[in-house]
Amino acid sequence: MAHLRVTSLIVLTASVFMKRIRGMVYKTIYGDKRYQSSRVANLIHHLASGSQWPESFPAEVSRPSRALRRIADTASTMPTTLWFDHPDELRDLVACGQATICFNLMKWITRNHGGDPATYPPEMKALWERTRADWEKFVADPFALLDLRLAGRDR
Numbered sequence: 001m002a003h004l005r006v007t008s009l010i011v012l013t014a015s016v017f018m019k020r021i022r023g024m025v026y027k028t029i030y031g032d033k034r035y036q037s038s039r040v041a042n043l044i045h046h047l048a049s050g051s052q053w054p055e056s057f058p059a060e061v062s063r064p065s066r067a068l069r070r071i072a073d074t075a076s077t078m079p080t081t082l083w084f085d086h087p088d089e090l091r092d093l094v095a096c097g098q099a100t101i102c103f104n105l106m107k108w109i110t111r112n113h114g115g116d117p118a119t120y121p122p123e124m125k126a127l128w129e130r131t132r133a134d135w136e137k138f139v140a141d142p143f144a145l146l147d148l149r150l151a152g153r154d155r
Helices: 002-031 066-076 087-113 122-140 144-150
Strands: none
Touching: 066 087, 087 122, 087 144, 122 144
């Protein structure tokens, strides 16, 4: 009976409580007009197989590699949890999150400033160049920036 209680408490915490917190955050961010042009959604499934490639991206931006799609597929199918059962789960999730925010920042830039980086204001052009360079690293090796970070070097 104690095992059943503990198990149901874990399920309740992992699903109901965490979904409620996420819903409150979304309501705050998406309900406030001040964030309308500056928020960037970073949903883990944005790089999963079958996701749309933005038509606004310049042609020279590489599409996700098979390795990056595999990691995104793995990460997007992970259930919401308070801990991980296997060490690779956290590694895949972090690498996917890094690549996804990079992808979504590039998407935000092209949506707000067009598809020609040569016409961007200087600060946007600098952000574009940095995210584009990081993106190419993710395409080549989805763990490249995570491995640098874990080795104690940020770049």
